[in-house]
Amino acid sequence: MKTNNVEYTTFSGWVDAPGDVRSPLNQDVTCEVAVVGGGLAGMSTALRLAERGQDVVLLEAEFCGHGSASRNAGQLAGAPGGDIQFLNLLYPKKFPGIVRFAENSAHFVEHLIERLGIDCDYEATGNVCAAVSRGQMGRVRRVTKILQKAGAKVELGTSAELGIPRGFLGGFRESVGGMMNPGKFSLGIRRAVLASSARVFERTRVTDITRGGGHVTIKTSGGEVRANKLVLATNAFGGELSITPKRLSVPIWVTEVETEPIDPARLAALGWTSRSGVVTQHNFMENYRLTPRNTIVFGVRRIQRGKSYPLPLRKPDEAVVADLARGFETRFPALADVAAARAWGGWIGITTSWLPLAGNIDDNVFYSVACNGHGLAQAPYLGSLIADHIVDGGEKHEDLKALWMKKPKFGRPVMMGAPGLRTIWAVDRFNDLINGSRRNARRGAAPVN
Numbered sequence: 474m475k476t477n478n479v480e481y482t483t484f485s486g487w488v489d490a491p492g493d494v495r496s497p498l499n500q501d502v503t504c505e506v507a508v509v510g511g512g513l514a515g516m517s518t519a520l521r522l523a524e525r526g527q528d529v530v531l532l533e534a535e536f537c538g539h540g541s542a543s544r545n546a547g548q549l550a551g552a553p554g555g556d557i558q559f560l561n562l563l564y565p566k567k568f569p570g571i572v573r574f575a576e577n578s579a580h581f582v583e584h585l586i587e588r589l590g591i592d593c594d595y596e597a598t599g600n601v602c603a604a605v606s607r608g609q610m611g612r613v614r615r616v617t618k619i620l621q622k623a624g625a626k627v628e629l630g631t632s633a634e635l636g637i638p639r640g641f642l643g644g645f646r647e648s649v650g651g652m653m654n655p656g657k658f659s660l661g662i663r664r665a666v667l668a669s670s671a672r673v674f675e676r677t678r679v680t681d682i683t684r685g686g687g688h689v690t691i692k693t694s695g696g697e698v699r700a701n702k703l704v705l706a707t708n709a710f711g712g713e714l715s716i717t718p719k720r721l722s723v724p725i726w727v728t729e730v731e732t733e734p735i736d737p738a739r740l741a742a743l744g745w746t747s748r749s750g751v752v753t754q755h756n757f758m759e760n761y762r763l764t765p766r767n768t769i770v771f772g773v774r775r776i777q778r779g780k781s782y783p784l785p786l787r788k789p790d791e792a793v794v795a796d797l798a799r800g801f802e803t804r805f806p807a808l809a810d811v812a813a814a815r816a817w818g819g820w821i822g823i824t825t826s827w828l829p830l831a832g833n834i835d836d837n838v839f840y841s842v843a844c845n846g847h848g849l850a851q852a853p854y855l856g857s858l859i860a861d862h863i864v865d866g867g868e869k870h871e872d873l874k875a876l877w878m879k880k881p882k883f884g885r886p887v888m889m890g891a892p893g894l895r896t897i898w899a900v901d902r903f904n905d906l907i908n909g910s911r912r913n914a915r916r917g918a919a920p921v922n
């Protein structure tokens with residue numbers, strides 16, 4: 474795969490930035506509920522609060538949808554993220570609730586798209602967790618059993634049965650969910666929030682938050698917001714504000730690449746008849762999906778830890794794009810001559826438990842992180858559940874109860890430093906090498922060194 478003409482962007486490959494960015498806050502205001510962060514979680518919270526008659530202010534540092542909301546791969550997952558075997562082992566009581574939350578999240582987003590009339594090229598194809606080796610196929614079988622036992626709608630199959638390319642051996646399909654253009658989706662929610670009664674201030678970075686006298690004071694360079702309640706929806710950026718519970722989320726940089734348009738006949742020859750998005754069973758998954766513009770978007774595989782706050786506005790590293798291109802060639806040897814056209818990336822928030830979570834600090838500050846690479850479905854749903862929790866005087870939906878933290882205390886991240894991440898990446902590549910050698914040996918070719 475050629476990577477010499479890649480367009481590197483600091484925003485997203487899916488859409489352009491909106492032309493109607495709202496004015497920053499330039500005076501002091503008061504409100505019932507303030508929401509900090511205009512991503513999927515924050516916009517969904519503000520929209521729901523406004524729809525339920527609350528006086529709400531939304532503050533966003535850039536423009537709503539500027540974060541991972543518009544940058545993700547657009548794969549709407551119907552099952553939880555993270556290492557399922559590990560989560561089931563460590564949190565056996567919580568796990569069925571997390572599975573139900575994940576599935577309801579995907580349904581919620583499908584209804585939201587319909588209700589708001591958002592044109593985001595949504596296709597209800599489901600997604601396939603695919604194996605690239607016999608070892609991964611064993612893992613797929615074990616994970617399928619665990620998910621089915623917890624009530625998830627997943628089915629096991631070979632690549633032919635699942636309608637995915639033959640570069641994958643097989644896998645399980647999450648039948649709930651699908652794929653979309655996430656940039657169009659997030660700008661669609663943005664339009665709905667701007668049209669609602671919520672007061673939205675963009676280009677308004679919150680610099681500090683203090684509490685006292687039963688209210689919250691939110692500082693920005695243009696003015697202060699005094700609110701009775703606050704919702705923190707800052708995802709990976711949470712550590713920039715001292716009010717955020719320590720270690721709520723670990724910031725990780727994730728990269729996506731899009732190919733040049735591919736001849737439809739060549740795409741048809743792949744046997745990707747289901748059009749389902751695909752994620753592999755590596756420790757750091759690879760994701761692959763078709764787009765309506767006859768391209769393939771692919772990414773992750775090599776992730777990078779945010780070193781310090783504030784997190785920089787950045788482009789992907791050329792070395793990471795080259796590594797992703799090597800992965801693409803391995804999975805799609807017939808498309809090895811296709812060029813990578815553009816690359817972008819974003820900051821995702823990983824929780825140290827790898828579970829989506831929500832909670833409160835005292836009784837007037839609420840937080841949530843529903844990311845772990847699966848927030849396209851989960852963040853909007855969780856945002857809406859938190860809004861209902863606030864309006865309903867502390868009542869919690871069953872799905873919110875499943876994630877609720879009694880105390881805002883979070884463990885230390887394990888293996889998430891730069892050396893740990895490099896080691897995990899190297900283990901994945903070593904396994905790929907062994908599997909490549911075995912494949913070549915089976916074909917009678919010389920093993921790859």
Ligand SMILES: Cc1cc2nc3c(=O)[nH]c(=O)nc-3n(C[C@H](O)[C@H](O)[C@H](O)COP(=O)(O)OP(=O)(O)OC[C@H]3O[C@@H](n4cnc5c(N)ncnc54)[C@H](O)[C@@H]3O)c2cc1C
Nearest residue numbers: 510512513514534540541542545546548679819847848849
């Ligand atoms: C490359 C990539 C691929 C991904 N692929 C998928 C996928 O296929 N499927 C999936 O389910 N998930 C995927 N994800 C994850 C998903 O995009 C996120 O989980 C989801 O967008 C999280 O939404 P959010 O609202 O929590 O965060 P964000 O969208 O990141 O929003 C946080 C917002 O807070 C604002 N903010 C932060 N600090 C401040 C401050 N001090 N003042 C004001 N505003 C502030 C930021 O500007 C930002 O707009 C991917 C993510 C990336 C980056």
